[in-house]
Structures are given as structure tokens and as C-alpha cells.
Amino acid sequence: MAIDETNPRDWDAGMAELLNPGQPPDGSRDKQTNSSHFDVPLDDTPSPGGMPVHTPDTSGSGRREVIPPVLRSWKAFKTGAYLTVGGWGHIATFHTVRVLWYGLQVAWYALIGLPKLVMRQLRWWWGDQVNRLEQAAADSNDPQMWLKLRREGKSTRTFRGCFLLAEVIVLAGLAWFRSAITAAVPWYAMPIAGAVVVAALYRIGKPAGRSIFSPAVVTGRFRKLNPDIVLRAYHAAGLGHPDKPGQQIQFGSTMARDPSGTGSQVVIDLPYGKTWDDVLKAKGAIASGLDVSVNQVFLTRDPTSHRRHLLLVADRDPLAVPAGRTPLLDCKPRDIWTEAPFGVDERGRKVGLLLMWISILVGAQPRKGKTFATRLLGLYAALDPYVKLVVVDGKMSADWDKFRLVAHRYVCGVVPNSRDHDPITHLLVVLREVKKHIEEVNDFLSKLPTSECPEGKITRDLSRRYEQLRVWLLVMEEFQTYFETDDQDVNKEIAALLSFIQAVGPSAGVILASSSQKPSGVGAGDVGRLFNRYRDNHAVRFALKCGNRVVSEAVLGGDAYAEGFDASALPAGKPYLGVGILYGASDDTTIVRTYLADHTDAEKILVAARKHRELAGTLSGFAAGETVAREVRNTLADAAAMFTGEGGLSWERLAQRLAQRMPEHYADITAGAISSQLRNLGLPSVNVKEDGRSPKGVKLVDIKTAIQRRSQ
Secondary structure, three states, X not given: OOOOOOOHHXXXXXXXXXXXXXXXXXXXXXXXXXXXXXXXXXXOOOXXXXXXXXXXXXXXXXXXXXXXXXXXXXXHHHHHXXXXXXXXXXXXXXHHHOHHHHHHHHHXXXXXXXXHHHHHHHHHHHOHHHHHHXXXXXXXXXXXXXXXXXXXXXXXXXHXXXXXXXHHHHHHHHHHOHHHHHHHOOOOHHHHXXXXXXXXXXXXXXXXXXXXXXXXXXXXXXXXXXXXXXXXHHHHOOOOOOOOOOOOOEEOOOOEEOOOOOEEEEEEEOOOOOOHHHHHHOXXXXXXXXXXXXXXXXXXXXXXXXXXXXXXXXXXXXXXXXXXXXXXXXXXXXXXXXXXXXXXXXXXXXXXXXXXXXXXXXXXXXXXXXXXXXXXXXXXXXXXXXXXXXXXXXXXXXXXHHHHHOOOEEEEOOOOEOOOEOHHHHHHHHXXXXXXXXXXXXXXXXXXXXXXXXXXXXXXXXXXXXXXXXXXXXXXXXXXXXXXXXOHHHHHHHHHHHHXXXXXXXXXXXXXXXXXXXXXXOOOHHHHHHXXXXXXXXXXXXXXXXXXXXXXXXXXXXXXXHOOOOHHHOOOOHHHOOEEEEEOOOOOOEEXXXXXXXXXXXXXXXXXXXXXXHHHOOOOHHHHOOOOOOXXXXXXXXXXXOOXXXXXXXXXXXXXXXXXXXXXXXXXXXXXXXXXXXXXXXXXXXXXXXXXXXXXXXXXXXXXXXXXXXXX
């Protein structure tokens, strides 16, 4: 229908016709409103404000974009072209490989088609239909009609017989003079004629409805959800009744496929008095009425009405479909100021997590993917060479071991061991360093002019320009173990430090990623209070499968359960590993299937991350060979002691002398590691004269200047 966009009445009438075909534009109701079938109008035209079932690709004015999204940028065009050409290439390759098989089938059906063609012509010549008509005339005792049909039949057979005889003569002539014909026509005429004949015989011999070609791309076909099934489900769940006044379930939109093409969706208006809470409680009954798994039913609250919601029924269980390997496997440098790829949601949409300014808590039962999810964020941060990583592994597992390649600080376990000595003392030193860094950042920012730092907080440019303003990521794996040590005073200090870092750290560019399988019932007194404060103040929460509702509430918070999110209700089993509820990251709470990065993948990514840091000159701390406590090793003094009259030493020679003379501290030191350590202490990397060459190294005078500066 034509719509005059300048006339509001025409526009409203046109939209009413498009959204509700067959209904009058004034929204008047059909008299048969008591029917429960969707083909009969069930309600007035839906009131404005309901969520659209299929979000149109238009602006707020309803006008489509002039330039398609695929043509707005070179990157989008390349991506679209790659997908299109790749699809064509796949189809071409698929059928090229099967050309021989297709040819054999064509030849076979052509052979079958030849006798079929002969039989068809014989039946045409004899005229079976004439015989049937003659028999019908005889049965009706009509001799005149029988004689007439007899004469017509003989005449028809004679004519057709002559035609077939001429056909046989022509074919015999072509066969007899084939040599002359071949010499008279172009060379390509005979193959074309042969192909036409074979194609015709193939068409005759091929069974009806059968194709020799297999589809290169298969699209899944699923049962179509219809309104009657939806009404049946809601009535069975006790949310409405088709015969009771005022208890009818109404549709706020037409039913359609969702934009991702993974299911069917429709806006549901409950009867007055029924609420969103009733729908959440009845989700299992709705799934039963729809005859699908509860994992295929997704309910989304409509902010315009407490009785309206969006029902999405997926074609298959989306949570059982893995998200796939992490995109970080390309090992390219990342930027902590952009979203980290985390997984995909139940609708197949990519889910990213912006780590800046947040702290995230990950909780779950053992072996449900908690460590893998937390490690994904650590791997992303590791690929940004300007992020300092502090990894604290409370369960002393191999999951975080490879982070030693890039970690500024690394603490493992709670039991003293040969590599980390006393991890509790080590942790205290690390947390004090993080606290001191936060205080120094705030002090540094307060001294910057407003022209450089107008909002008084870290920016991407400032974090690249000043080493003091680097972004830090503190990973606390199974952090509850550090609240339950044998020394209560140590517990209090650790709890106080973590609470301070958790409260003040994000604003100073310190990101926290905490994980725990025991998010409640830890500690007593001040320790228990600080533990709860540390746990509850995480801005973002990710809960995988939990044992019960209490644990789910401890991870997600009480508000999440009130909104219908319970991690204990997540499906269990191997297909659902890595499935969890992401709460607080955005206005929409989603169920996420995290990307997979196993131990081998993590090692590959971290090896690349170390190379990025070495190239950027940002390798520091533990990864550069430096110990946490300055008292254990004085790198400046040790480096100065390696000079034997030279004015400068190359990094390679300095590393060799340190390894030979102080193997207890520098057995594994490399030129890159000692270079990074000393440059982090403010020493420049300069050209030095050595064996007739001028390699990069350090001068003794610069080391002495740094020692004097530190002592002041």
C-alpha cells in the first residue's frame, strides 16, 4: 500500500496495516475475542512502548541507512567480501571435487532415459487413451460412437506411425552420413549436440524430485513455533485461562524469527495481575508446555510493563553449543582500553568485557570452568605490553604457571616451597607494593596540570606516556585461601590490603580479577567482615554452575536472584562447561559461553606476549628476573660490581658476568632481562664501546648516579 509520509494519518494507518494485517487502523476488535487462536485478533493494537520482535535496521525516524553497513568502512567491506567470496569458493570447490561422480550419474540416467524415451513414443503411437475411450463406448452400448472412435484411432495411429518411421529414417541417415556431417559442421557442434542429447535423456531417465547435486551448505530446519503452542504452554503453566474473563494471554507483537535466526520470539502480555515474577517461577512449566528443554526458553523483561516480556524459544539448546577457541590465539598485541573477547551469549552474539575501572568476581563449583574464565582475562591483559600483571594463585596449580613469562609479580600457593620461599610473606610484600602504587598514582595525577589531565584520572595516552601510570591487573585465584592462614594477624593484614585495593584500585588503573569456589563463610570477626566487603564490592560478577542458591547469591548478589538469575539452575554436564551468568557488565544480564583457551593455547599466547613486552621494553619484575624484596638482591649494586675498569658494559656481557659470579641470584639472567630491570630503575640504554663494536649497554656512571639517587 502507498503511504504518504507527510500525512500522519496515512502513516499511522499504513503502519497499523503493516504490523497487523487485516485489522482496521483504528484498533477496533473483532467480535470473536474469546477465541484462543492467534488467527483471530486477541487484543487491541499493542500499545506503544513494547519491544519490537525483530529490530529493524533503521534509525529512530524509521528511515533506513543510505549507505549499507558493509560499505561504511574498508574493514567492513573486506570482511563482507571475504565471507562472500569464501562462500562461493567453498561451493565451487565442493562441486569440483564431485564432478566425476556427477558425470557418472548423468551417464547412468541418460542410459535409463533412452529406453524410457522409446517406450514413451510407442505409447504415443498406439494411443492408449483411444483404447480406453473405445472400451467406455462398448460398455455403454453405443456402437456408433465405438465405430467413430475406431476410425479416429486407426487414422491417428497411421499418422503417428508415419511420423515415427520418418524419425527412424532421419536417425538412420544421420548415422549413415555421420562422416560427411562431421566434416561439414564446426568442430564444436558435435560435442554441443551430444551434450544436448545426453542432457535430454538424463532429464527423462532421472526420477522425479531427485537431484544428483548435494548441497554444499546445509541450513538446519526446525519445527516452527506457532501461537497455539505458546497459548497452550502459558495456560498449562497457570498464567492464564482461555475461558475466564480477563485471564486471556495476549500477544504484543506478531510471532517471527529472531534477528540471529536461531529461534522464534514473540512479545507476551500477561493478564492483568500476573507479573514478571510469576513468569520466572513458571519457566519450567512453560518449557514443558512448549515441549522443549528449559535451556531453550529465554525470557526477557520489558521495561515498559511489569506484565509484558519477550519469549524466545531457541531451535536447539544454545548453551550446549561451544563458543569455540579464543580469538586471542592470533597472538597479536591487544589494548586493555578496549573490550576483551569473553565468549558468546545464548543468542550467539559476541560478548566483550571492558576491564578498565572494574573489578570482576568469578565463582563456581570446582571444575566448571572458573579458572579458564579468569585466565581468559589474564591472557588478554598479557597481550597488552603496557599492562603489569600481578598473579596470585591460591590453589598452586599449573593453570597459571606459564604466566611467569610475563608477570610483574607472581605468588603461588600458601605452603613454603623452594621456588617462592614463603608465599604468604611474598604476598604481603606484593599487596603492599600494589597499595603503594595506588597511592603514588593518585599523588602523581593530582600534580598533573588540568591541560594534560582534565578529569583527574588515568587515560590511555597518560598510561602510555608515564610508566608510573601503567595499568595493573591483579589476579586473585582462590583468594579465600589467604583469609584462612594459621596466623590471624596475617589474615587481618591481607584482608585489609585487599579491601583497600578493591575499593580504591580501579580508579587508579588497578583491575581486579578474583575467583573462588568458596565465596562465603570465610573468616570470623574483622576478617569475615572484610572478606564479605571484598567479595560484595566487585562491580562485575560471573557465576558458572553453583551448588545451590546460597552460593549463587554470594557470587551474583541478592539482587540478581530477585531478578531471576540463579547460577545453581544452570545446566550441568560436560557440554555446559564454561557456561555462566554475567551480571553487572551491562544493562542486560546474559548467559555467556566463554571461549576456550586450554593449557597449550595459554602457553602459546603467553610466549607471544613476552615477545611483545621485550620489543616494547616493558618486561619487568618477576618476568625480568627481579625478586620482590629489595633486601634479597640489590640489582644496582650487583651490576656496578661487575665493572672491572670499563666505562660501560654491553647488556650481553653484563648478563654473562652476573650469571658467572652470582649464580645464586642470576643463574638464568639474560641480556633482555637485565636490560629491562635496569631501565625500569631509570637507567638509559646507550651505545658502549666493546671489542671494536658499539652494542647497546649501560655506563658505570649512570649506575652510580642511580644508586646515589636511591639512597637520598
